[in-house]
Amino acid sequence: MYLTKNRNGTYYTRISLPKSLRDDGFPFSVRTSLQTKVRSTAINRNLSASLFIRQLIDSNDQHFNSKTFKYYIQQNLHLFKTHEFNPKYFLKNVKNEGKEIIEPSNIFDIDTANKEFLIGKEKEDISYRSLNQLKLRTKHFIVWYKQSAKKEISPSLIMQYRNFLISEKRSYKTNRDYMASNSQFLKWCVIVEYIKTNPFEKVSLGQKPIKKKHEQRERWSKSQLLALFEQLNERLNNKKRVHRYADYWIPLICLYSGLRISEACQLSIDNIYKVDDIYIFDVDSADKDVQLKTVNAYRQVPIHSQLIKLGLLAFMELKKSQGSHLLFNEKSEGAYADWSKRIGGRLKSVLQNISLNETNRLTLYGLRHTFIDELQQADVNENIVAELVGHSKRHITYGRYGKKINIKLLKQKIELMAIYNENNIFNF
Numbered sequence: 001m002y003l004t005k006n007r008n009g010t011y012y013t014r015i016s017l018p019k020s021l022r023d024d025g026f027p028f029s030v031r032t033s034l035q036t037k038v039r040s041t042a043i044n045r046n047l048s049a050s051l052f053i054r055q056l057i058d059s060n061d062q063h064f065n066s067k068t069f070k071y072y073i074q075q076n077l078h079l080f081k082t083h084e085f086n087p088k089y090f091l092k093n094v095k096n097e098g099k100e101i102i103e104p105s106n107i108f109d110i111d112t113a114n115k116e117f118l119i120g121k122e123k124e125d126i127s128y129r130s131l132n133q134l135k136l137r138t139k140h141f142i143v144w145y146k147q148s149a150k151k152e153i154s155p156s157l158i159m160q161y162r163n164f165l166i167s168e169k170r171s172y173k174t175n176r177d178y179m180a181s182n183s184q185f186l187k188w189c190v191i192v193e194y195i196k197t198n199p200f201e202k203v204s205l206g207q208k209p210i211k212k213k214h215e216q217r218e219r220w221s222k223s224q225l226l227a228l229f230e231q232l233n234e235r236l237n238n239k240k241r242v243h244r245y246a247d248y249w250i251p252l253i254c255l256y257s258g259l260r261i262s263e264a265c266q267l268s269i270d271n272i273y274k275v276d277d278i279y280i281f282d283v284d285s286a287d288k289d290v291q292l293k294t295v296n297a298y299r300q301v302p303i304h305s306q307l308i309k310l311g312l313l314a315f316m317e318l319k320k321s322q323g324s325h326l327l328f329n330e331k332s333e334g335a336y337a338d339w340s341k342r343i344g345g346r347l348k349s350v351l352q353n354i355s356l357n358e359t360n361r362l363t364l365y366g367l368r369h370t371f372i373d374e375l376q377q378a379d380v381n382e383n384i385v386a387e388l389v390g391h392s393k394r395h396i397t398y399g400r401y402g403k404k405i406n407i408k409l410l411k412q413k414i415e416l417m418a419i420y421n422e423n424n425i426f427n428f
Helices: 019-023 039-058 066-082 110-123 128-147 155-167 172-191 222-236 244-257 261-265 305-310 312-321 341-346 348-355 365-377 382-389 396-401 407-414
Strands: 002-005 011-016 029-033 272-275 278-283 299-302
Touching: 002 039, 011 039, 029 039, 039 066, 110 128, 110 172, 128 155, 128 172, 155 172, 222 244, 222 348, 244 261, 244 305, 244 312, 244 341, 244 365, 261 341, 278 407, 299 382, 299 407, 305 312, 341 348, 365 382, 382 407
Parallel strands: none
Antiparallel strands: 002 011, 011 029, 272 278, 278 299
16 A cells, blocks of 8 residues: 655555456556545555455455446445545445446535645635635535535536526626636546546536626716816815825826726835836735736836826825825725725715716726727727736737837827826826
């Protein structure tokens, strides 16, 4: 018997089959997970499992062929593990009677598997937010699975889960993320040989529904932007408001730079400097333990001349003289370290007032959409827009082999974003 460990740190036992069986086409050995990463526990389980597997091999009254023998071993090992590696659950009365044993396939200890999967993900150094989303989504499936009548994870079961997801009235994108997370989990289960197939790969969420007009995040019109900054100007001049500067500048930065709300909230004094004699935003995370949304989000974005004209650099110098590290007095909130939650709440009433007589739903995130749409209307190459807003490049030629676009070209293109409002200039 052999005690081995896979790349995720889970211990396995392996028992070689007698030469007489191997000569008849049987596998070289039987290998199975001990479902633990603790060596002392693995040693004890290895002794018990080895004895149990040896009993299975020696019970030659079943007259199995090489294929049915494998399924017979799997059936017994599943019960053996389900009952905490107790050898008394050896099935002595299983008879073949000339028929192939039906493969039990995808039945396993899903809680243990999920725990091991998440430990492995944690070691991959993925973001705290991504890890917690995986926990939430896989737990949702596991709770549903335990309540379902079927215990074999099959395409029909996953189709039932898909229908259940849809019935809970989440968005299409959220349901797609739930399906993808659980597919990732079951794919891992296939790799470590807990199950044979991943049925999520065969089940589609269906066609993406067309959103109603009022449900879409749309770009802002010039009249809507004028109404927005008129109200934000009033807030700026109200010295009783603690966050008046953030409420004014963050929407402007998103509009003229295409930054996400959370990215603008995290800007520090050190994130603004010159490259090739051009002022840029060096988009980075304010909290070194929390990552930005994607690897492409880390980027350098030239500062639009309108932001400079409106006094952004003067504001930065003011904050610097006050000894501030961050450009705005924003903080992350919640388990997912959401930087945009607070400003979203503060400006909710402003957005509602502007949207009152509109058919589309106005959001702060829509300012980023406006930036992208303006550059699209100006016929700016999609790869340049992707570089500015932190998206991955669609085609492999640019995405894998292309270098970063130089700052001077980015500056030239970003200046094509030309929604001006001279009345919004604020002098410090």
